Amino acid sequence: MAKIGIFVGSSGGVTLGVGEMLEELFDDAELINMEDDFEGLDQFEHFDVLLIGSSTWGQGDPQRDWVDPLYEMQNETPDLGGKKVAFFGAGDQKTHGEHFVSALKKMEDIFKECGASVGFGAISKEGYDYEFSLAEKEGKLCGLAIDAINQADLTEERVANWAEQLKSEMGL
């Protein structure tokens, strides 16, 4: 059975909550809170599948607990060949609609650069209403976008659907 690592950077707990829901929805999953539990890039080695979670801040940037690990990844390019990776995170499409969940794409680029297999878990942008997102390509967002500020009532369904999608796409 594939071992799944759910790595989450979350300042206010929204993306962490999504990570906890995902942990429940997969059989062999472990949640790693980047703030307390992250031990270094070697930790990715323990898993076959990585679900990478981060809220978006600043000018479309990943949450602060991801800043150092992503910087190290860019410098050290650890070999993530063979790992299936998908991205999720919270944002705010109204107040920060000029960079809605852009962090997902910034992280995808870095994981891809390290040889990870990305492209899983893209979702339709339908049902969202924002100005711009780096994460958007050809009508899709490159991962699961959650907006607990404007669309909290959709979160549970979005997470459940995404988990089913990943199980199918990744053969889990």
Ligand SMILES: Cc1cc2nc3c(=O)[nH]c(=O)nc-3n(C[C@H](O)[C@H](O)[C@H](O)COP(=O)(O)O)c2cc1C
């Ligand atoms: C100063 C500030 C900057 C933000 N920048 C963005 C942004 O660029 N894009 C976006 O989608 N959301 C942005 N947000 C919204 C947060 O991502 C959102 O509140 C999210 O739910 C936080 O999730 P977390 O609790 O997992 O950290 C910003 C929020 C604040 C307060």
